[in-house]
Amino acid sequence: MSTEIKQRGSLELTMRRLISDRAGMVSMLFIIALVAVAVGADAIAALTGHSATAQFLNTGLTPTGLPVPPNGEFLFGTDQLGRDVLVRLAHGARISLAIGVVASLLAAIIGVTVGLVAGYFGGWIDVVLGRLMDLVMSIPVLLCMLSLVAVFGPSVSLSLTVIVFFSWTTMGRVIRGQVLSLREREFVVASRSMGAGHLSIMFTDILPNLGAPIIIYTTMMVPTSIIFEATLSFLGLGIVPPAPSWGGMLAEAANNSIYMFAWWLVLFPGLALLFTTLSFNILGDALRDALDPASMRHRAPKKKKKSVRAAS
Amino acid sequence: MISFVASRIGFAALVLVMLSGFVFTLFFVAPGDPARIVAGERATEAQVAMVRENLGLDRPIVEQYFSFVGRSLSGDLGYSYRNQQPVLDLIKNRMPATISLCVGAVVLWLMMGIPIGIMSARRPGSLADRIGQGFVLIGVSFPSFVLGMAALYFLYFVPRQAGFTLFPPGGYRPFLDNPGLWAWHLMLPWFTLAFTSAAIYARLTRGQLLEVLGEDYIRTARAKGLSERKVVYKHGVRSIFAPLTTQLGADIAALLGGALVTEQVFGLQGIGSLAVQSVQTLDRPVIIGVVLLAGFFIVIANLIVDFLYILLDPRIRT
Numbered sequence: 001m002s003t004e005i006k007q008r009g010s011l012e013l014t015m016r017r018l019i020s021d022r023a024g025m026v027s028m029l030f031i032i033a034l035v036a037v038a039v040g041a042d043a044i045a046a047l048t049g050h051s052a053t054a055q056f057l058n059t060g061l062t063p064t065g066l067p068v069p070p071n072g073e074f075l076f077g078t079d080q081l082g083r084d085v086l087v088r089l090a091h092g093a094r095i096s097l098a099i100g101v102v103a104s105l106l107a108a109i110i111g112v113t114v115g116l117v118a119g120y121f122g123g124w125i126d127v128v129l130g131r132l133m134d135l136v137m138s139i140p141v142l143l144c145m146l147s148l149v150a151v152f153g154p155s156v157s158l159s160l161t162v163i164v165f166f167s168w169t170t171m172g173r174v175i176r177g178q179v180l181s182l183r184e185r186e187f188v189v190a191s192r193s194m195g196a197g198h199l200s201i202m203f204t205d206i207l208p209n210l211g212a213p214i215i216i217y218t219t220m221m222v223p224t225s226i227i228f229e230a231t232l233s234f235l236g237l238g239i240v241p242p243a244p245s246w247g248g249m250l251a252e253a254a255n256n257s258i259y260m261f262a263w264w265l266v267l268f269p270g271l272a273l274l275f276t277t278l279s280f281n282i283l284g285d286a287l288r289d290a291l292d293p294a295s296m297r298h299r300a301p302k303k304k305k306k307s308v309r310a311a312s
Numbered sequence: 313m314i315s316f317v318a319s320r321i322g323f324a325a326l327v328l329v330m331l332s333g334f335v336f337t338l339f340f341v342a343p344g345d346p347a348r349i350v351a352g353e354r355a356t357e358a359q360v361a362m363v364r365e366n367l368g369l370d371r372p373i374v375e376q377y378f379s380f381v382g383r384s385l386s387g388d389l390g391y392s393y394r395n396q397q398p399v400l401d402l403i404k405n406r407m408p409a410t411i412s413l414c415v416g417a418v419v420l421w422l423m424m425g426i427p428i429g430i431m432s433a434r435r436p437g438s439l440a441d442r443i444g445q446g447f448v449l450i451g452v453s454f455p456s457f458v459l460g461m462a463a464l465y466f467l468y469f470v471p472r473q474a475g476f477t478l479f480p481p482g483g484y485r486p487f488l489d490n491p492g493l494w495a496w497h498l499m500l501p502w503f504t505l506a507f508t509s510a511a512i513y514a515r516l517t518r519g520q521l522l523e524v525l526g527e528d529y530i531r532t533a534r535a536k537g538l539s540e541r542k543v544v545y546k547h548g549v550r551s552i553f554a555p556l557t558t559q560l561g562a563d564i565a566a567l568l569g570g571a572l573v574t575e576q577v578f579g580l581q582g583i584g585s586l587a588v589q590s591v592q593t594l595d596r597p598v599i600i601g602v603v604l605l606a607g608f609f610i611v612i613a614n615l616i617v618d619f620l621y622i623l624l625d626p627r628i629r630t
Binding site for chain 2: 131134135137138139140141142143144146147148149150151223227230231234235236237247250253254257259260263266270273274277278281282285
């Protein structure tokens with residue numbers, strides 16, 4: 001009897017761990033479906049024959065001018081202006097995903113760069129950048145956003161800028177901490193002894209070792225950015241109506257407490273928002289377990305102790 | 313320790329200077345003429361010029377900044393463009409609601425988060441831990457305004473339709489008038505504001521406690537025959553207070569943002585809703601006043617947390 005022994009690469013092992021995580025896979029499927037809905041938002045509009053901003057005064061409102069509950073024509077009902085909630089929801093997915101992903105990527109780039117520089121050079125550079133991160137973290141974000149909107153008016157680019165500006169610090173701290181221990185390692189010393197420059201060491205030796213935290217924390221930043229954008233739109237500081245966004249739809253539902261009599265105005269955008277953030281958070285957890293098996297959530301910390309000591 | 317205290321105070325001052333500079337610059341590079349807004353659309357050029365002079369808007373910017381900082385420090389935050397009331401009075405009127413909301417929410421999230429975290433950490437992987445972890449996941453994913461609207465729907469509207477009032481729909485009742493009514497009106501807002509943070513604190517408590525419970529001194533405590541209860545609560549939990557305090561300090565700035573959203577959902581007449589209203593009416597002195605005063609409170613609260621940290625972690629004292 002011969003059993004074939006197969007060598008598995010790091011990537012294959014990671015993928016196997018990821019695929020065996022059921023919750024993570026369900027989340028991934030949800031996210032893929034959501035991306036499909038966002039991309040196909042115009043197709044959904046064409047299928048139903050309702051555009052995102054069209055008002056259906058005859059079929060979309062009751063004779064007394066109230067929103068219509070879910071029915072054959074409007075699967076998710078209509079809003080207070082007689083617009084199709086389903087179509088608006090699909091278009092809102094675009095905004096949420098686009099801002100969530102773009103803001104996270106930009107914030108990740110800034111955070112990784114700052115963390116890399118601070119951790120690698122240390123000394124006064126580290127102190128200055130550390131203080132800068134402290135400073136950004138102690139600014140009341142929403143109040144700053146309020147004053148910016150008061151002056152420049154609400155817009156997508158302003159929302160994006162503010163979200164990025166206030167969310168790169170978490171990544172910066174994580175990366176800085178990792179680089180602090182990485183830069184003392186033998187392969188860095190070896191590289192340096194062969195005459196490699198700072199940039200080369202930072203980007204060819206240290207950066208590739210940061211793949212796991214970068215992927216994990218970027219994924220974790222997406223739901224935070226999505227909630228951030230939705231909150232801004234909810235307060236009337238983000239996406240400008242009539243352009244559909246989930247936060248804006250919820251704000252319109254909250255206006256005059258109309259959702260008390262039209263539950264579908266909160267249920268669908270609320271669930272869309274909740275499931276999206278939940279999926280990204282679960283996926284982030286799954287990615288952490290797959291990429292960094294040492295930090296398994298359910299494991300007691302017996303084995304971790306030594307490494308924690310060494311890092312601190 | 314003295315250098316630690318001095319550096320924290322210096323940092324606090326720096327935050328305030330930058331915040332005031334940011335707000336002031338924004339106000340002056342702003343498109344739109346504040347004098348025109350105050351005077352109204354139909355005012356003549358001469359009237360606008362008079363308003364400009366009255367508000368001191370015709371003087372050099374640097375001079376305006378210093379007189380603005382000087383006035384702010386002496387408690388004069390100017391007058392609302394809209395109703396000519398002193399900004400400080402407007403803010404003072406709104407303060408009780410916001411302070412009640414924030415303090416209550418912090419107490420509630422500590423009371424929810426820490427016990428859930430301890431429960432999770434005592435038996436990692438158990439059913440209790442999984443429920444705790446589920447709570448954390450949902451908590452960090454739930455946008456607070458969606459939670460607030462759901463709470464209003466199920467705990468106010470549905471019982472109301474059934475013919476009784478479980479919770480009021482919102483509004484603020486002064487504490488001194490009737491503490492019971494005060495708490496009853498704030499119950500849903502407290503819960504809404506506390507939910508996400510409770511989840512974050514549960515996660516933090518669990519992580520910290522798990523780490524600490526693996527330490528040698530815990531093994532020693534167990535070895536000398538202490539009950540598991542005493543090991544966890546006397547030796548373990550003690551050591552999580554320092555990291556929790558740090559987190560609390562970092563959360564104070566975010567707390568005000570959360571309060572702003574919660575006030576909007578529940579119609580609480582607090583500082584947050586004052587800020588949102590001022591943005592809608594372009595009432596700049598009020599916006600500046602709110603941002604400055606809120607920034608001041610955040611910085612002071614952060615300082616208090618820093619000093620608390622010295623008390624909790626004797627290692628810094630040397």
